[in-house]
Amino acid sequence: MTLLDETPSGAHDARGRVAELHAIREQVRRGPSDRATEAQKAKGKLTARERIALLLDEGSFNEVEPLRRHRATGFGLEAKKPYTDGVITGWGTVEGRTVFVYAHDFRIFGGALGEAHATKIHKIMDMAIQAGAPLVSLNDGAGARIQEGVSALAGYGGIFQRNTKASGVIPQISVMLGPCAGGAAYSPALTDFVFMVRDTSQMFITGPDVVRAVTGEEITQNGLGGADVHAETSGVCHFAYDDEETCLAEVRYLLSMLPSNNRENPPAAESDDPAERRGDVLLDLVPADGNRPYDMRKVIEELVDDGDMLEVHERWATNIIVTLARLDGQVVGIIANQPQSLAGVLDIEASEKAARFVQMCDAFNIPLVTLLDVPGFLPGVDQEHGGIIRHGAKLLYAYCNATVPRISLILRKAYGGAYIVMDSQSIGADLTYAWPTNEIAVMGAEGAANVIFRKQIAEADDPEAMRASMVKEYKAELMHPYYAAERGLVDDVIDPAETREVLIRSLAMLRTKHADLPSRKHGNPPQ
Numbered sequence: 001m002t003l004l005d006e007t008p009s010g011a012h013d014a015r016g017r018v019a020e021l022h023a024i025r026e027q028v029r030r031g032p033s034d035r036a037t038e039a040q041k042a043k044g045k046l047t048a049r050e051r052i053a054l055l056l057d058e059g060s061f062n063e064v065e066p067l068r069r070h071r072a073t074g075f076g077l078e079a080k081k082p083y084t085d086g087v088i089t090g091w092g093t094v095e096g097r098t099v100f101v102y103a104h105d106f107r108i109f110g111g112a113l114g115e116a117h118a119t120k121i122h123k124i125m126d127m128a129i130q131a132g133a134p135l136v137s138l139n140d141g142a143g144a145r146i147q148e149g150v151s152a153l154a155g156y157g158g159i160f161q162r163n164t165k166a167s168g169v170i171p172q173i174s175v176m177l178g179p180c181a182g183g184a185a186y187s188p189a190l191t192d193f194v195f196m197v198r199d200t201s202q203m204f205i206t207g208p209d210v211v212r213a214v215t216g217e218e219i220t221q222n223g224l225g226g227a228d229v230h231a232e233t234s235g236v237c238h239f240a241y242d243d244e245e246t247c248l249a250e251v252r253y254l255l256s257m258l259p260s261n262n263r264e265n266p267p268a269a270e271s272d273d274p275a276e277r278r279g280d281v282l283l284d285l286v287p288a289d290g291n292r293p294y295d296m297r298k299v300i301e302e303l304v305d306d307g308d309m310l311e312v313h314e315r316w317a318t319n320i321i322v323t324l325a326r327l328d329g330q331v332v333g334i335i336a337n338q339p340q341s342l343a344g345v346l347d348i349e350a351s352e353k354a355a356r357f358v359q360m361c362d363a364f365n366i367p368l369v370t371l372l373d374v375p376g377f378l379p380g381v382d383q384e385h386g387g388i389i390r391h392g393a394k395l396l397y398a399y400c401n402a403t404v405p406r407i408s409l410i411l412r413k414a415y416g417g418a419y420i421v422m423d424s425q426s427i428g429a430d431l432t433y434a435w436p437t438n439e440i441a442v443m444g445a446e447g448a449a450n451v452i453f454r455k456q457i458a459e460a461d462d463p464e465a466m467r468a469s470m471v472k473e474y475k476a477e478l479m480h481p482y483y484a485a486e487r488g489l490v491d492d493v494i495d496p497a498e499t500r501e502v503l504i505r506s507l508a509m510l511r512t513k514h515a516d517l518p519s520r521k522h523g524n525p526p527q
């Protein structure tokens with residue numbers, strides 16, 4: 001079968017051929033059948049082309065290999081050779097900057113990946129890496145195309161290999177817009193950001209039927225791998241939305257904060273928010289009493305340009321906040337303890353969340369601003385047995401390895417190992433500031449007094465009075481706000497109201513920072 005066999009015109013003059021081309025293009029644009037389109041819509045999903053149109057600037061899409069078809073045989077495949085082979089690939093622009101995209105067409109073999117389909121994706125990934133432009137995948141596919149057997153599996157291998165090669169070179173964003181099983185779930189896991197849509201997208205290695213057969217557990221597709229599960233429980237997805245339109249608009253927003261590749265800086269934006277704007281409200285937002293909770297998100301909103309921020313992993317590991325934001329138009333990555341969730345302690349998930357974010361920012365030249373208010377690592381058998389040592393070490397490793405500008409600010413308390421890990425000067429922060437409310441110490445005064453004055457307290461006539469007096473002494477000696485500044489371990493103690501201006505001035509100075517790590521193949525980070 002040739003293209004010409006299927007087109008209405010038999011003409012062989014130039015005009016006839018052009019008319020034929022347009023007829024073929026129309027066939028490609030329409031897709032396999034109206035019935036398949038209706039079925040897609042009935043599931044509450046857009047078509048692949050509608051999604052691409054929402055993602056890219058209007059009229060900017062250039063399709064690559066729209067006429068591609070598979071050459072597989074058996075299981076009736078000879079008679080079913082739709083154009084595109086179930087994936088639409090190409091490039092366009094987002095706010096004028098080049099972005100590569102591939103979108104599974106669920107209407108064709110359920111978006112399942114065969115050999116031709118895979119090589120189209122490989123080609124577009126290679127182009128994105130060579131052009132140094134982000135890659136966005138719009139996923140709506142049933143995994144390996146069962147009829148193509150090992151050829152389909154090999155196709156996935158080629159994608160994983162390229163995902164890994166592109167890691168830290170170009171931003172890779174996976175948008176999950178349908179059921180993504182098996183191989184279709186692993187590629188997103190290798191990328192920088194995963195977006196999901198509630199109810200219509202799921203990710204799992206094996207679906208509910210296999211789970212039931214192997215473990216006897218009964219669960220729905222959404223219960224196993226829906227957007228809320230991955231946004232709140234597993235941490236597999238970074239962003240979850242109610243509909244595809246909002247989801248794709250947020251992908252555009254994220255792209256506006258990322259550089260095209262690791263050799264560029266993130267795009268700067270105009271800001272109407274004065275750099276020297278005072279934040280007098282900050283003193284009201286943060287209670288001086290270290291045991292009282294508050295919402296760190298409000299502090300961040302007050303500091304950044306007109307609240308311009310995109311929080312990552314908003315609902316997973318909520319005891320730490322990681323967010324992209326702008327300060328005087330420049331993109332920064334903010335990592336902040338959240339005192340209103342688990343008192344802002346560091347635990348396994350918070351360490352993993354922050355470590356990945358620090359690593360991503362470092363790869364894409366995004367300066368780090370760390371806001372500390374942390375009582376320490378979470379004690380407990382679960383945490384120790386769950387490997388808090390190696391998970392906490394991931395965060396330490398990520399910071400120690402980061403060569404981008406790094407500024408840390410201690411708002412209130414910063415105790416023990418958590419103080420060191422959260423970008424202390426000793427692990428390489430370029431500038432460290434503290435508010436006059438800061439308490440940097442090995443631990444809280446109560447705990448410290450109980451350990452070092454145990455004997456005196458036990459032997460005292462009035463142990464409680466002795467304990468209170470020792471706590472007071474410890475606080476006066478070691479926990480006054482200027483102790484660290486006197487030793488050069490914080491660069492300055494600042495008025496909270498001036499925080500925004502201090503951060504902006506410091507980031508401006510650090511913009512030309514250059515730092516190299518020793519030559520090596522790669523490090524061996526804790527896993």
Ligand SMILES: CC(=O)SCCNC(=O)CCNC(=O)[C@H](O)C(C)(C)COP(=O)(O)OP(=O)(O)OC[C@H]1O[C@@H](n2cnc3c(N)ncnc32)[C@H](O)[C@@H]1OP(=O)(O)O
Pocket residue numbers: 108109110111112141142143144145146147153156179180181182183184207
């Ligand atoms: C390495 C790996 O990737 S292993 C994983 C291999 N993939 C799988 O096991 C998934 C198998 N598929 C499924 O479980 C389901 O099709 C789901 C959950 C993905 C989607 O379910 P539904 O939305 O109900 O769609 P439905 O099952 O009708 O599939 C749509 C079409 O895609 C086809 N299809 C689905 N999965 C595949 C596949 N993996 N290979 C080839 N065709 C497939 C279906 O036969 C159907 O074709 P038709 O329209 O001609 O009848």
